Amino acid sequence: MISLRDVRVAVPALRPGDPDKVLLDDVNLELAERRIVVIGANGSGKSTLLRLLNGLRLPSRGTVTVDGHDTAKDGKQVRKLVGFIFTDPLSQLLMSTPIEDVELSLRASVRGKAERLARAQALLDARGVGHVAHQSIYDLSGGERQLVSLTSVLAVEPTVVVADEPTTLLDLRNKQALREIFTHLDQQLVFSTHDLEFALLAERAIVVDGGRVVADDEPGNAVAYYRDLMR
Ligand SMILES: Nc1ncnc2c1ncn2[C@@H]1O[C@H](COP(=O)(O)OP(=O)(O)OP(=O)(O)O)[C@@H](O)[C@H]1O
Ligand SMILES: [Mg+2]
Numbered sequence: 001m002i003s004l005r006d007v008r009v010a011v012p013a014l015r016p017g018d019p020d021k022v023l024l025d026d027v028n029l030e031l032a033e034r035r036i037v038v039i040g041a042n043g044s045g046k047s048t049l050l051r052l053l054n055g056l057r058l059p060s061r062g063t064v065t066v067d068g069h070d071t072a073k074d075g076k077q078v079r080k081l082v083g084f085i086f087t088d089p090l091s092q093l094l095m096s097t098p099i100e101d102v103e104l105s106l107r108a109s110v111r112g113k114a115e116r117l118a119r120a121q122a123l124l125d126a127r128g129v130g131h132v133a134h135q136s137i138y139d140l141s142g143g144e145r146q147l148v149s150l151t152s153v154l155a156v157e158p159t160v161v162v163a164d165e166p167t168t169l170l171d172l173r174n175k176q177a178l179r180e181i182f183t184h185l186d187q188q189l190v191f192s193t194h195d196l197e198f199a200l201l202a203e204r205a206i207v208v209d210g211g212r213v214v215a216d217d218e219p220g221n222a223v224a225y226y227r228d229l230m231r
Contacts, residue, residue, distance in 0.1 A: 002031040002053055002160065007062035009048055023048045024211045027062070031190060033204045037219060038192040039226050040208035046164070046192040049208060053162050053190060054082035066160070083158035087165040089149035090137065098124055098140070098148040099133040105155035120155070127151045143174035150181065163191040167198060196223050
């Protein structure tokens with residue numbers, strides 16, 4: 001379970017003397033549902049909120065805990081529990097080919113190199129991207145990259161997957177494939193999206209506006225609220 005208590009995120013102003021810029025404020029959330037979506041306008045604070053969940057960003061005030069582990073004190077443990085999928089998978093693929101990237105994710109759990117490589121290949125096969133295992137990540141299509149980064153994140157066996165607008169770069173077919181994967185994922189999933197139809201996949205929807213949570217409801221109601229807000 002992820003808990004955010006009295007969370008504020010602020011960054012120093014660009015000009016000395018100006019007040020800090022507040023990106024999020026007064027956020028109190030207990031994230032227990034299996035499928036949670038975060039929606040809101042550009043610049044409302046969605047990515048900032050998601051980044052708090054695995055310690056990519058730390059609160060300036062308040063606390064964020066994952067199964068009792070404080071993201072500010074126990075970042076290493078938190079990152080084991082919470083996998084993060086970026087909108088642009090290139091920003092998270094560390095190695096030059098899919099097989100190497102997934103193999104790296106298996107370092108902690110599988111001992112021998114040969115065994116790790118075989119396991120990495122099997123995981124890529126299972127996601128339908130085994131045929132590009134040895135291709136440069138720069139030569140993969142956006143959809144292939146997204147599936148490879150998902151494979152790498154899941155290889156660490158996190159208990160929570162956080163995904164920031166994971167379908168933005170995908171065509172209709174890959175969007176549907178990802179939707180299918182997300183529906184059947186064992187892990188708890190917290191994701192953001194501008195695709196309001198995709199948002200309906202969740203059990204709970206959090207609407208962010210101007211750095212505050214302005215609605216927290218079942219997705220049908222929350223999407224209606226958001227549409228009104230944008231009018
Ligand atoms: N390091 C930073 N310094 C200053 N401002 C920042 C910083 N990071 C984010 N912001 C600002 O905080 C606000 C919220 O950003 P965030 O990325 O969370 O929005 P978002 O809801 O994810 O938007 P989008 O839908 O465009 O992805 C934006 O106005 C952004 O410019
Ligand atoms: Mg964002």
